[in-house]
Amino acid sequence: MKITKLAQGISLKRSLEGGNEDQLAVVRQVLADVKSQGDAALRAYTEKWDGYAPKHLRVTQEEIQEAINAFDDQLYQDLTEAANNIRLYHEQQQRSGYRVELGDGSWLGQRITALDAVGLYVPGGTAAYPSSVLMNVIPAQVAGVSRIVIASPAGRDGKLPAGVLAAAHILGIDEIYKVGGAQAIAALAYGTETIAPVDKITGPGNIFVALAKREVFGEVAIDMIAGPSEIAILADDTAYPDEIAADLLSQAEHDPLSCAVLVTTSEQLATKVAEQVEQQLMTLPRREVAQASIENFGAIYIAETLTEAVAAINSLAPEHLEIITENAEQVAQQIRHAGGIFIGRYSSEPVGDYFAGTNHVLPTNSTARFASGLNVDDFVKKSSIVYYSEETWANNAPKIARLARMEGLEGHARAVESRGWEKE
Amino acid sequence: MKITKLAQGISLKRSLEGGNEDQLAVVRQVLADVKSQGDAALRAYTEKWDGYAPKHLRVTQEEIQEAINAFDDQLYQDLTEAANNIRLYHEQQQRSGYRVELGDGSWLGQRITALDAVGLYVPGGTAAYPSSVLMNVIPAQVAGVSRIVIASPAGRDGKLPAGVLAAAHILGIDEIYKVGGAQAIAALAYGTETIAPVDKITGPGNIFVALAKREVFGEVAIDMIAGPSEIAILADDTAYPDEIAADLLSQAEHDPLSCAVLVTTSEQLATKVAEQVEQQLMTLPRREVAQASIENFGAIYIAETLTEAVAAINSLAPEHLEIITENAEQVAQQIRHAGGIFIGRYSSEPVGDYFAGTNHVLPTNSTARFASGLNVDDFVKKSSIVYYSEETWANNAPKIARLARMEGLEGHARAVESRGWEKE
Numbered sequence: 090m091k092i093t094k095l096a097q098g099i100s101l102k103r104s105l106e107g108g109n110e111d112q113l114a115v116v117r118q119v120l121a122d123v124k125s126q127g128d129a130a131l132r133a134y135t136e137k138w139d140g141y142a143p144k145h146l147r148v149t150q151e152e153i154q155e156a157i158n159a160f161d162d163q164l165y166q167d168l169t170e171a172a173n174n175i176r177l178y179h180e181q182q183q184r185s186g187y188r189v190e191l192g193d194g195s196w197l198g199q200r201i202t203a204l205d206a207v208g209l210y211v212p213g214g215t216a217a218y219p220s221s222v223l224m225n226v227i228p229a230q231v232a233g234v235s236r237i238v239i240a241s242p243a244g245r246d247g248k249l250p251a252g253v254l255a256a257a258h259i260l261g262i263d264e265i266y267k268v269g270g271a272q273a274i275a276a277l278a279y280g281t282e283t284i285a286p287v288d289k290i291t292g293p294g295n296i297f298v299a300l301a302k303r304e305v306f307g308e309v310a311i312d313m314i315a316g317p318s319e320i321a322i323l324a325d326d327t328a329y330p331d332e333i334a335a336d337l338l339s340q341a342e343h344d345p346l347s348c349a350v351l352v353t354t355s356e357q358l359a360t361k362v363a364e365q366v367e368q369q370l371m372t373l374p375r376r377e378v379a380q381a382s383i384e385n386f387g388a389i390y391i392a393e394t395l396t397e398a399v400a401a402i403n404s405l406a407p408e409h410l411e412i413i414t415e416n417a418e419q420v421a422q423q424i425r426h427a428g429g430i431f432i433g434r435y436s437s438e439p440v441g442d443y444f445a446g447t448n449h450v451l452p453t454n455s456t457a458r459f460a461s462g463l464n465v466d467d468f469v470k471k472s473s474i475v476y477y478s479e480e481t482w483a484n485n486a487p488k489i490a491r492l493a494r495m496e497g498l499e500g501h502a503r504a505v506e507s508r509g510w511e512k513e
Numbered sequence: 514m515k516i517t518k519l520a521q522g523i524s525l526k527r528s529l530e531g532g533n534e535d536q537l538a539v540v541r542q543v544l545a546d547v548k549s550q551g552d553a554a555l556r557a558y559t560e561k562w563d564g565y566a567p568k569h570l571r572v573t574q575e576e577i578q579e580a581i582n583a584f585d586d587q588l589y590q591d592l593t594e595a596a597n598n599i600r601l602y603h604e605q606q607q608r609s610g611y612r613v614e615l616g617d618g619s620w621l622g623q624r625i626t627a628l629d630a631v632g633l634y635v636p637g638g639t640a641a642y643p644s645s646v647l648m649n650v651i652p653a654q655v656a657g658v659s660r661i662v663i664a665s666p667a668g669r670d671g672k673l674p675a676g677v678l679a680a681a682h683i684l685g686i687d688e689i690y691k692v693g694g695a696q697a698i699a700a701l702a703y704g705t706e707t708i709a710p711v712d713k714i715t716g717p718g719n720i721f722v723a724l725a726k727r728e729v730f731g732e733v734a735i736d737m738i739a740g741p742s743e744i745a746i747l748a749d750d751t752a753y754p755d756e757i758a759a760d761l762l763s764q765a766e767h768d769p770l771s772c773a774v775l776v777t778t779s780e781q782l783a784t785k786v787a788e789q790v791e792q793q794l795m796t797l798p799r800r801e802v803a804q805a806s807i808e809n810f811g812a813i814y815i816a817e818t819l820t821e822a823v824a825a826i827n828s829l830a831p832e833h834l835e836i837i838t839e840n841a842e843q844v845a846q847q848i849r850h851a852g853g854i855f856i857g858r859y860s861s862e863p864v865g866d867y868f869a870g871t872n873h874v875l876p877t878n879s880t881a882r883f884a885s886g887l888n889v890d891d892f893v894k895k896s897s898i899v900y901y902s903e904e905t906w907a908n909n910a911p912k913i914a915r916l917a918r919m920e921g922l923e924g925h926a927r928a929v930e931s932r933g934w935e936k937e
Contacts, residue, residue, distance in 0.1 A: 164919055167912045178621050178897075181611045189602060189870070197602050197870050202849055204883050218920050252919055288883040307738070310883040314731070329936055335928040342924035374923045421898065425626055429897045435906035435932055436899045439925035443916040444909060446613070446621050447897035459628050459712040459734040461895040471885040473602075473853045473871035474845065475860045482859035485868060488591045492867040495588055495676055496642050499798045500766035501863035504759040508859055512753055 090337075090363040090383055095352065095390040099401050100455065116271045116300045123275035128282045134272040139213075140245040146283050148249060148265040156254040164252070169259050171444045172223050178446030179231045182465035195481040198474035203233035204310075206285070207468060208277035210292035211253055213242035213269050219252035220442060224449050224463065225291050226260050232468035237262055238287060240277060242269020270294075274301035278309045291450075291463065312467065313460060316453035317346035320438055321407035321427075323398055325414040326355035332434065333358070334365030336411060337387065338379050339439055345381035350405070351389045352398045354414075359389045399423045406457040409438050428457045482508055514761075514787040514807055519776065519816040523825050540695045540724040547699035552706045558696040563637075564669040570707050572673060572689040580678040588676070593683050595868045596647050602870030603655045606889035619905040622898035627657035628734075630709070631892060632701035634716035635677055637666035637693050643676035644866060648873050648887065649715050650684050656892035661686055662711060664701060666693020694718075698725035702733045715874075715887065736891065737884060740877035741770035744862055745831035745851075747822055747844065750779035752837040756858065757782070758789030760835060761811065762803050763863050769805035774829070775813045776822045778838075783813045823847045830881040833862050852881045906932055 122130040136142045186199040209225045229237050239257055243249050266284055268276055280286030289310035302311045320340040324333055337349035353359050373379055392398035406426035414420050417432045428451030431438050442449045450463035486505050493501035546554040560566045610623040633649045653661050663681055667673050690708055692700055704710030713734035726735045744764035748757055761773035777783050797803055816822035830850035838844050841856045852875030855862050866873045876884035910929050917925035
């Protein structure tokens with residue numbers, strides 16, 4: 090791993106593939122077909138791309154039960170405990186509206202309501218992560234969303250991964266469709282004979298899924314289009330090099346485009362981490378992926394001072410940040426921009442990916458400057474409420490009418506002034 | 514205005530112009546030029562499209578003072594009172610993070626921080642609304658955003674509208690640039706020699722501005738791309754037809770694509786409102802616009818029952834909803850989807866556009882199903898925090914490692930397991 094002195098303007102930003110025109114044309118065709126032909130289009134595309142002809146699009150209770158029966162008991166228990174932890178953390182995000190009394194009987198309000206229906210896209214194959222089911226569904230449940238749907242492509246055997254079904258089962262979700270790709274996004278956005286449309290679509294996916302989500306955005310809400318994973322570690326000479334290296338590699342193994350960066354005040358740590366990364370890479374099953382990531386985007390920066398290191402981290406605005414230093418909690422208070430912060434030696438980042446309770450859907454590619462991890466707010470919307478009494482209206486109508494006329498909107502002024510006359 | 518019996522599946526959705534390929538090509542060129550040439554490109558485009566050569570891009574203190582001096586005192590006072598009302602309402606939206614203790618010294622947290630810098634785009638010419646300055650800036654100020662910038666195209670005289678400068682002055686905003694169109698969005702997103710980049714861009718604009726915002730989305734955050742204004746009124750026979758008609762027209766006068774709909778249980782009201790709309794249209798200064806809107810998208814629906822009317826409103830999910838019925842407050846409680854709700858005869862919708870305190874930037878085109886009006890949450894982001902003690906780590910590491918291995922991510926398992934050994 091390359092070691093360099095810290096310089097101004099480090100960026101974790103990578104030039105990411107936005108999809109090409111050909112892919113976009115395919116996606117638009119799929120969207121149009123599903124919109125006009127519904128289930129028939131879903132079946133045709135599933136047969137064409139997923140390699141099997143679905144008898145029924147919705148997963149049956151028998152299929153779910155069969156998967157649960159075959160699923161490892163210990164893992165089921167681990168997933169259940171993780172789900173409970175995630176629920177506990179997200180329950181703190183529940184909010185109620187408010188009411189402001191204005192006097193004279195008038196008031197303003199804010200009402201917070203859950204979305205009616207949400208769809209979670211779960212990628213198929215080796216990228217099927219039961220943990221994603223927990224992380225996407227639980228905030229929606231805590232928000233009070235009454236209908237939560239999962240769409241995921243089945244394998245050639247027509248089955249969904251048991252882990253995905255187990256995670257859904259633990260959460261009480263049983264509206265699950267065996268549909269993937271852009272056609273799944275189309276079905277969730279527009280609806281078909283079998284699949285009623287939803288109001289928001291979340292969850293990761295390949296380039297076709299990402300393009301389809303962008304296309305239906307506006308028709309329905311979508312979550313952010315997440316980029317490859319990132320980790321930045323801020324460490325001093327109290328950190329153990331093998332642990333830092335292992336944490337860097339845990340992000341690097343996700344994707345050749347993943348990014349793992351160490352910022353440290355210790356030259357010695359820098360050298361030893363670089364050695365450890367090389368050594369640990371040798372036995373890592375996903376070595377090829379991790380190595381590419383380290384070569385492409387891995388870096389170790391040496392900072393003169395902790396202050397300089399903190400400034401560098403804030404300019405990075407990383408998805409994940411580990412702080413393994415003396416007084417790590419105080420250092421954490423100086424961080425302005427990071428999706429998820431992991432404090433101290435024992436808070437290795439995968440702790441948050443699976444189990445601690447925080448969400449693992451976090452803003453990538455420096456968007457932590459302005460974006461947040463998935464949370465309960467993402468599944469509610471707010472309505473404002475105005476109640477003006479006659480008295481409040483009478484006191485303020487002239488001001489409102491003046492402001493409207495200033496903007497050239499006479500109709501607005503007249504609407505306000507139309508009240509209060511003696512009428513038949 | 515056309516009167517019809519209420520039927521299933523009313524939609525306020527209009528097929529809205531999304532911009533064509535030529536416009537997009539222009540926007541992309543502008544973005545690229547500003548990115549590479551900075552201020553020089555801003556000056557060139559301003560001269561080309563706004564018809565004057567800017568001596569300085571930033572509005573000077575003298576220009577601001579000159580505008581304030583010439584501005585109407587009464588209006589300045591009205592704007593100030595409106596600003597205070599808006600601040601009062603939005604202050605209720607301030608939030609702090611939280612901390613969950615897990616035992617054994619471990620804890621999880623959520624930290625909420627304001628964005629560092631936000632840019633507000635204010636359209637030029639007749640569409641320059643001082644009220645928009647209040648509605649966009651105040652939530653950002655309440656959130657704690659430290660740098661708030663305004664960009665707006667000057668007229669051929671090189672001046673910005675006095676009302677816009679007055680509103681900014683009332684709020685203490687003095688970083689104001691005379692730049693408009695896609696070039697303004699580019700400057701805010703990428704930065705130039707004069708204009709430092711921001712993290713989020715809000716505010717309305719023409720099709721070039723909207724396309725530019727879509728293009729820079731991801732680089733920076735943007736607010737929703739708002740469509741033409743909408744109003745739905747739910748009224749029974751207690752409502753006055755002239756008031757309902759005036760309120761419908763107050764939205765219709767915005768844009769030929771605006772939409773004004775009455776849903777009523779009273780046939781008599783329906784007939785009289787239709788008459789009143791025709792009559793009031795005759796003297797409305799913006800008659801041509803309002804008439805087109807009413808013809809294109811205006812409608813009166815008669816419902817058999819209030820329940821049916823409420824269901825229709827919920828399926829519409831209108832931007833603005835007025836409820837002028839008996840027990841209007843109770844009726845309001847049955848509304849699930851609306852951007853802003855105005856209860857009772859005296860809460861004419863323009864009350865909220867200018868003065869009451871709620872935000873007038875609201876979700877259009879049925880997106881109130883999943884979106885909210887502009888609010889303080891739009892100017893903050895949340896970071897999650899994990900602190901695991903050695904004990905908590907020891908109790909849970911095996912579970913986390915199992916979950917990671919289930920997903921085929923051995924590097925994740927190893928990272929967690931790397932802790933806790935006796936090391937040199």
